[in-house]
Amino acid sequence: MKRAVDLVVRGGKVVSPHGIVAAGLAVQDGVIVAVAENEALPDARETIDAAGRYVIPGVVDPHVHFRSPGFEYKEDWASGTAAAALGGVTTVLEMPNSDPPTSTLEGLRVKQAVAARDAHVDYGLYGMLGQGNLGDLPDLARHGVIGLKCFMGNNPIGHCDDGALLEGFEIAAELGLRVAVHAENATIIERRSARLRDAGRRDPLAHLESRPSVCAVDAVGRVIAFAEAAGSRVHITHESCQDTLPLIRSGKARGVEVTAETCPHYLILTAEDMKARGPILRVNPPIREAGHADGLWAGLVDGTIDMLATDHAPHTAAEKMADNIWESWSGFGGLETALPVMLTEVHRGRITLPQYVTWACLAPARAWGLYPRKGVLQVGADADIVILDLDHEDTIRGERFRSKSKLTPFEGMSIRGRPLWTIVRGRVVVRDGALEGRPGWGRMVTRDAR
Ligand SMILES: [Zn+2]
Secondary structure (H helix, E strand, C coil): CCCCEEEEEEEEEEEECCEEEEEEEEEECCEEEEEECHHHCCCEEEEEECCCCEEEECEEEEEECCCCCCCCCCCCHHHHHHHHHHCCEEEEEECCCCCCCCCCHHHHHHHHHHHHHHCCCEEEEEEECCCCCHHHHHHHHHCCCCEEEEECCCCCCCECCHHHHHHHHHHHHHHCCCEEEECCCHHHHHHHHHHHHHCCCCCHHHHHHCCCHHHHHHHHHHHHHHHHHHCCCEEECCCCCHHHHHHHHHHHHCCCCEEEEECHHHHHCCHHHHHHHHHHHCCCCCCCCCCHHHHHHHHHHHCCCCEECCCECCCCHHHHCCCCHHHCCCCECCCCCHHHHHHHHHHHCCCCHHHHHHHHHHHHHHHCCCCCCCCCCCCCCECCEEEEEEEEEEECCHHHCCCCCCCCCCCCCEEEEEEEEEEECCEEEEECCEECCCCCCCCECCCCCC
């Protein structure tokens, strides 16, 4: 008689980047100890029947903003990670633009304390790479930041001019940290915005006109050139613009360690939606004209874009819903919609589940040094497991979100497919669609930690 393990998931179809196999999973002490035919699984203290369901690795979302410390009225770590768990996300990488920002060791410690107390899922923390804190980067690296984030002058917190950017990349290369960059040209945006405002424009499309494609093309080109010169690993966040893809492709071909992400809203929505629905769709970089989405899908399929992220960036309704587009805060939540939206594309036949798992699980885990602990279902990996219900048909309604922000650009959209169970290191955090985890279960993850 085999010794009973903690948990068995039996009867499911296990998805990997290479394909789908009928198999069960056995879990002991938070780690997968067997991927085997169902008859070969050991006895377990808890057995989950996944008969007929697809089983994927927990999603690793490399780009979320949980607003705490400092802006808890928008989101906090308990609400944000609950939203993550309900969205099938078992590891989040969280951005440093909180208050205090995660730009010093002290700032990192404040955020670590909040996250350790409140998180339902595992998390990595970005450190800020800004004009004023290059001297703090070694401390941040030593204390376990997952990577660095910088804004190219387009955010009041943590902005970076070209000189600081190159120097920051050089330091990051020495420290072995990947730098995630918000790549838009800030001075073009400033001048265009001023001109449009002066002309009396306040309509939603003025936002797009203030950030033309050249802003992204120029900035992505500079990031890749600087990374090549510095020998650093970089990551282009929230790619919205198909015109940047040749730059990323040629950088990769030359051996530059550049990865890129895009988000469901850039793949599914267009400027026409912005025109019709207004400020809820305001986000930086902007949702662009029809045609860009097709290019981004092609970029995912051919590997130019490596991964998916949500850029979960919640705001209150009062901050968001302004008549004047310039007064609407940029960003919106995405953790509770990303997986259903993408599963709907699987249902439509645009992508396959193995492709989805490559982009949403494996690629981010690899890029941030978490693979093979995260991002795959194999013996020795953390038991971060999501069981899908691919037949569930529903309509997206923000009022049902666990996130503090009930606003979504996908409001009213018909979806098919959802995460049903979310398991984090062997513990059931979402059971049959309902949150049952307790804050504090989530743990901080660090690069290559094993
Ligand atoms: Zn962001």
